[in-house]
Amino acid sequence: MKFRRLDKRIFFLLGIIVVYSTIVGLKNPYFLSIQTVFDTIRSSSEAALVALGLLVIMIAGNIDISFPAIALFGGYVTVVIMIATGIDNLFFAFALSTLFGVVLGLFNGFLVHSLKIPALIITLGTQYLFHGIMTTFIGSATYGAGVMPKSILSFSAKQLFQIKLQYGTTGLTYFVIPVVIAIAVTWFILYRTMLGRGIFAMGNSEEAARRVGFNPLVIRLFVYGYMGALAGMMGIIHLASVNAVYPNALIGTEMMVIAAVVLGGASFSGGRGTILGALLGVIIINLMNNTLIFLGLSSSWNNFCVGALMVISVVITSYQERLENRRKLLFTD
């Protein structure tokens, strides 16, 4: 019974992963290894965090494209403060960056709610605004591995456990810890709290949600604040994974995350989307980014493949909707 509700979309995404892995595996047996699994998880961690935040926002019927700027702002400012104060503690880093993220996120949520202007435009503006504030008032220097706080550097190298391979060892990155926590928290909020049901309700119909007693302001502040928190965490993971802070990092990566979440079944009109779908979307995109090389394809094929996948999945969805509308004699096209 329960599986009846498991979206067709999830099978579609799993299917893509299986087919793709089979093709690559046939071509290059090295691909089918635990190493690939671990690498994909590691490289997906950053995007997975913000994808969860974006999923929550999209379920509520909104959108955010400022999260890379928030992540960078949180990470960058945290590093500046850590260097200036000499505090070198990973939890402090996460807490501080998350706090910045929450503040900027709440700012987004407040604007989106009160201005009644499409969230896309507002967060396009705040993306530049946040980044501009950072580079103008806080700094635009690059911090290399030499000056980076040791706690962040070591976070990147840590592994939960290791497996001996024929040549050397491989292990599961520490990055999965915040991701797993974020998945659990997001799941709990969305499916076990009334706040989460309010997020779904608002994405279905804001007016109806208001009528049953949800407060749209509270929900907007929450979803953007939550996105901000996850973006702040992502900022630290990003710094750890590149071992440096560049003042122009991350900016421009928002579309890939949006693509992943949409591929995972979230809808721009809100009310729909699953955690599993969003995560699979992230995994597919990262898997392709990292392993097309196994097929002997250059990195310029990445965009082509991701783009094609996205267009195909959107076309299939909208075609099905159109058939359905046709059946009901609604003419939407």
Place this chain on the structure above:
Amino acid sequence: MKKALVTLKDVSKAFIGVQALSKINLTINGGEILCLVGENGSGKSTLVKIITGVHRPDEGEIIFGEKSYPFLTPRTAIAEGVEVIYQDLSLFPHMTVAENIAISRNMYNKKKFVDWREVRQVAQEQLDKIGVELDLEARVGELSIGNQQITAICRALALDAKILFMDEPTTALTKKEVARLLEIVQGLREKGMAVVFISHKLDEVMEVADRITILRDGKKVGDFKSTELDEDAIVRHMTGRDVTYSKYRRESADDTVLLEVRNLTKKGQYEGISFQVRKGDILGLAGLLGAGRRELALSLFGLNPPDSGEIYFEGKPVTIDSPAAAKALGIGFLPEDRYTQGLFLNKDVTQNISSTVLDELSGFAKVVDQKAEERLADESIETLKIRTSSRRTVIKTLSGGNQQKAVIGKWMAIQPKLLILNSPTVGIDVGAKSEIYERIQDYARGGMGLIYISDEINQIVNNCNRVLVMANGRGVAMLEGEELASPDVERQIEELISKDI
């Protein structure tokens, strides 16, 4: 003896200078079905919003049993057992039936967490109360409108509703669904609840009502036993005047056939439909929801290609495969849902009216001639009596009747030979209604052919000189002349349309 659930005493409410309600006294009793009728702007919705705690009255009191309130909040209204089912039902289409039913109760109880087992249990209890079975895990958006309405009723019941308001509950329902709804509502009455229908449609709902309360211009005209009023009397009370609809008689000597349809068939929708529309004909299509009228009309406008059969326009065989093709032949189409299909809601009156003839209005480099556009709009406003503060007023701010007149104006701009009207007077005031009928009849007298679809059989009989009765996708009768003049004709059509159900 019936128990008064709520009593309004001398309730008044004004909005920026407009007296929406003045000195309303009303008692709603348990175990009764009340119909609240009135034209748009008569104060029906303000009254409901006061009882549900959305608006605060300026004066008067609201009494529940022993307790008297100067005003209510939404919370106190729910606590006193007041629930409203809005016309749009306020459901969440991507969420399950169970959750849609339980969500209001969870909110009211200030739940922080969701217990899914309880959600399903609450939902099942409500369904049991009214004796209906629904799949609790189905998404509401996939249900029929009738079942969606049942979900909305269950949501109200989950909050222990004692007084249930239903806003225009039957508009989108099939005959069967209406019957089931009325049965459920009568069951609720047996249990001692009060059900208040809010409507400006005078239909089957009236038949089950115990009492009818009529509002006009913010004042109560009176409470009436449903047995003591007929439709004409209700209309008279609603409008304060006698509204008479003139009967259409075709006088044209020119019998040129505009449209002829032979054996038109679309699988699963309609079958073997044949008829003619001559100049000056108003052909009525009578039938139930799902009888195939709408599908047939869409086919004639190129939106729903038929599988087989022939269409002749002015004697020549034609294929109408797109609205553009239909328009080129001189066919106009007024869709049933003016909001999503008939209007550009955020555009002004002028832009809406000129939207069908932009090519004709544009000259050099396809730039629209604004002067000509405005002249056209002014003409429409004048002849159709569209009440608007200016020709540049955004159309969504007009009342339904005036919006509909603009849709008619938009099609008149192409000077159509044939105009298809699907339910042109749904949700429209009695006054505007009679104006629209007058226009339609004028057009026919001027030699246009019209096809008129309506659920109101009396209006079909009034406005049409030929009526095709459809049931289950087939034409079951073609009535004209003498047959339509018979006093018994409405009942006859009623019987015909319910064939094989």
